Amino acid sequence: MIRLSTIERVFLVGDEEVHALRGVNLGINAGEYLSIMGPSGSGKSSLLNILGLLDRPNSGRYELDGRDVTGLGDDELARVRREKIGFVFQFFHLVPRLTAEQNIELPMVLAGIDPAERRQRLNKLLAEYGLEDRARHRPDQLSGGQCQRVAIARAMSMQPRIILADEPTGNLDRNTGQEVMALLEKLHADGGTLVVVTHDNELGSRAKRRIRIVDGQIVGDDSGT
Amino acid sequence: MRFADILNFAWQVVRGSRSRTALILLAMGIGVAAVVIVSSLGEGARRYVLDQFGSLGTNLLIVLPGRSETAGGAPGFIVGKTPRSITIDDAIALTRSHSVKRFAPLIIGTGDARWNSKNREVPVLGTTADYIQVRHMEMAQGHFLPEGDPHHAEPVCVVGMLVRRELFGAQEALGEWLRIGDRRFRVVGVLAPQGQSLGFNTDELVMVPLASAQALFNTDSLFRILVEAKGRERVPDAREDVLEIIKTRHEGERDITVITQDAVLATFDRILRALTLAVGGIAAISLGVAGILIMNVMLISVSQRRKEIGLLKAIGATSGEVKMIFFTEAVILALGGAVMGLLVGKLGQMAIGQLYPAIPFSPPWWALIAAPLTAIITSILLSVAPARRAAQLDPVQALSRR
Numbered sequence: 001m002i003r004l005s006t007i008e009r010v011f012l013v014g015d016e017e018v019h020a021l022r023g024v025n026l027g028i029n030a031g032e033y034l035s036i037m038g039p040s041g042s043g044k045s046s047l048l049n050i051l052g053l054l055d056r057p058n059s060g061r062y063e064l065d066g067r068d069v070t071g072l073g074d075d076e077l078a079r080v081r082r083e084k085i086g087f088v089f090q091f092f093h094l095v096p097r098l099t100a101e102q103n104i105e106l107p108m109v110l111a112g113i114d115p116a117e118r119r120q121r122l123n124k125l126l127a128e129y130g131l132e133d134r135a136r137h138r139p140d141q142l143s144g145g146q147c148q149r150v151a152i153a154r155a156m157s158m159q160p161r162i163i164l165a166d167e168p169t170g171n172l173d174r175n176t177g178q179e180v181m182a183l184l185e186k187l188h189a190d191g192g193t194l195v196v197v198t199h200d201n202e203l204g205s206r207a208k209r210r211i212r213i214v215d216g217q218i219v220g221d222d223s224g225t
Numbered sequence: 226m227r228f229a230d231i232l233n234f235a236w237q238v239v240r241g242s243r244s245r246t247a248l249i250l251l252a253m254g255i256g257v258a259a260v261v262i263v264s265s266l267g268e269g270a271r272r273y274v275l276d277q278f279g280s281l282g283t284n285l286l287i288v289l290p291g292r293s294e295t296a297g298g299a300p301g302f303i304v305g306k307t308p309r310s311i312t313i314d315d316a317i318a319l320t321r322s323h324s325v326k327r328f329a330p331l332i333i334g335t336g337d338a339r340w341n342s343k344n345r346e347v348p349v350l351g352t353t354a355d356y357i358q359v360r361h362m363e364m365a366q367g368h369f370l371p372e373g374d375p376h377h378a379e380p381v382c383v384v385g386m387l388v389r390r391e392l393f394g395a396q397e398a399l400g401e402w403l404r405i406g407d408r409r410f411r412v413v414g415v416l417a418p419q420g421q422s423l424g425f426n427t428d429e430l431v432m433v434p435l436a437s438a439q440a441l442f443n444t445d446s447l448f449r450i451l452v453e454a455k456g457r458e459r460v461p462d463a464r465e466d467v468l469e470i471i472k473t474r475h476e477g478e479r480d481i482t483v484i485t486q487d488a489v490l491a492t493f494d495r496i497l498r499a500l501t502l503a504v505g506g507i508a509a510i511s512l513g514v515a516g517i518l519i520m521n522v523m524l525i526s527v528s529q530r531r532k533e534i535g536l537l538k539a540i541g542a543t544s545g546e547v548k549m550i551f552f553t554e555a556v557i558l559a560l561g562g563a564v565m566g567l568l569v570g571k572l573g574q575m576a577i578g579q580l581y582p583a584i585p586f587s588p589p590w591w592a593l594i595a596a597p598l599t600a601i602i603t604s605i606l607l608s609v610a611p612a613r614r615a616a617q618l619d620p621v622q623a624l625s626r627r
């Protein structure tokens with residue numbers, strides 16, 4: 001389903017080249033649950049951004065569902081993103097002036113889904129994530145855990161088959177973090193592909209397949225239990 | 226993304242950042258209002274001047290003997306021989322034209338007016354009953370010269386206010402016999418004070434029937450004919466007809482001059498219109514300033530909302546949609562500002578109208594269209610850059626905390 005081959009990502013900082021990813025090869029099958037771990041600055045986020053089509057590699061090839069997406073234009077990428085991929089971020093990235101439900105609705109609004117259908121999905125999501133009585137609250141009136149639940153609901157609103165989460169628990173206390181992980185894992189249980197970047201060994205080891213990345217290179221790919 | 230959703234999204238932003246919105250509306254409003262008010266002043270001045278002239282009768286044509294090459298120039302400039310005079314029958318013939326409503330022939334001279342022991346040298350105007358309508362004059366007392374055959378010399382006269390006061394003082398003037406030269410005229414009316422107009426002061430006039438004046442001054446030729454056209458738009462037709470009718474009566478010779486009020490008015494009109502346009506244009510500069518403010522505010526907004534833009538892209542917004550969102554926001558602000566400006570401008574114009582009720586202040590239609598349109602167009606053009614900047618933002622960088 002996902003096939004990365006010899007991906008290079010190089011940033012230019014002044015005159016210096018920073019190699020965030022060096023020759024990364026990675027295949028992910030539909031319905032897999034991966035964790036990506038590694039020291040800070042090792043290229044985890046860079047990898048996730050490329051997987052999520054937010055960023056383009058300098059070289060290498062990316063196939064998604066059998067289609068080469070390396071050379072797609074911006075608008076085409078946006079469309080693929082909207083339909084296939086859901087993001088969950090460390091800092092939630094909710095729009096502060098919108099209510100919880102408006103934030104959740106946003107991807108559907110962008111996709112041009114009609115309001116009646118939106119409402120229906122919204123109600124389902126609010127119930128699923130226990131946010132019914134918070135629907136009209138703005139992010140600054142919500143706790144971190146609630147914010148992340150809103151963000152997950154938002155990621156799920158377009159019913160994507162791939163969920164990419166970059167340190168989704170990085171800003172939450174342990175218990176809340178566990179709750180959020182449980183929510184994400186439920187998506188996996190429903191057949192979705194889940195990729196989680198984390199610093200936390202314990203959380204990381206919950207994944208069936210654990211990728212270890214150091215200095216832009218994959219140094220470990222452990223599918224054992 | 227659906228249009229309604231784009232609108233709604235932009236509207237949320239506009240509503241959410243109150244002080245920013247208020248600032249823009251204010252700047253935009255002031256700009257539009259300035260144009261509306263300033264152009265109202267100009268338009269008011271224009272109408273005021275036109276009305277003043279219009280009270281003379283914009284439908285008026287003045288026919289005088291002798292041909293002048295430049296219509297409206299110095300009258301009586303004679304080419305070749307002495308011109309044939311215009312007679313009362315020439316004047317009567319003018320009523321054949323369908324564009325002529327009425328006319329008043331004029332003979333002017335001076336005479337010695339006497340009543341009892343008092344006497345005074347006065348300008349004497351010989352004319353017909355229609356004169357009062359042609360000139361839109363009012364009577365203070367009695368009635369004007371009687372209707373009837375203009376060849377008939379009835380011994381009656383109408384006096385101006387000044388004459389009345391100087392000759393009769395506190396006594397009743399109506400019915401008294403006034404002696405002018407060797408003839409006697411019974412006073413049948415007193416003109417209301419009119420002031421200066423068309424070169425002479427009617428307050429010091431004595432008016433007598435045309436035939437009487439002809440006898441008094443021993444002449445057949447008319448000084449002028451005042452012709453009233455059936456409407457302002459009929460004036461050119463009336464002019465053609467007058468020239469044509471007199472020409473045939475004068476054996477094919479074009480030996481008269483016709484002056485129209487309109488030619489003079491048109492010049493004034495042009496000047497004042499240009500002036501209004503100029504000051505309106507100057508006021509419109511403030512619209513440019515308001516447009517630049519919108520651009521700045523939008524640019525700030527884009528950098529403040531980097532994360533939001535990054536997020537929108539991450540969840541599937543295309544560059545075009547991001548651009549559209551910011552663009553719509555600017556357009557909403559511009560529209561709001563324009564509407565507000567029109568309201569404020571209208572209020573301001575009404576306020577000034579209260580202060581100077583004599584002058585008909587009202588914004589010209591072009592200002593009501595051009596001011597908001599300029600506001601909207603400048604802000605649309607100027608918000609292209611911020612919107613594009615938002616659209617070009619790299620989502621990864623926008624989302625990172627760096």
Ligand SMILES: Nc1ncnc2c1ncn2[C@@H]1O[C@H](COP(=O)(O)OP(=O)(O)OP(=O)(O)O)[C@@H](O)[C@H]1O
Nearest residue numbers: 011012013018020039040041042043044045046047
């Ligand atoms: N936009 C950028 N410009 C320059 N260098 C960058 C940029 N993004 C990432 N890098 C560099 O690329 C390398 C990998 O960064 P990345 O953010 O992927 O690390 P990470 O594994 O996610 O780290 P962390 O655990 O701290 O989030 C780092 O050395 C970083 O400095």
Ligand SMILES: [Mg+2]
Nearest residue numbers: 044045046166
């Ligand atoms: Mg990272």
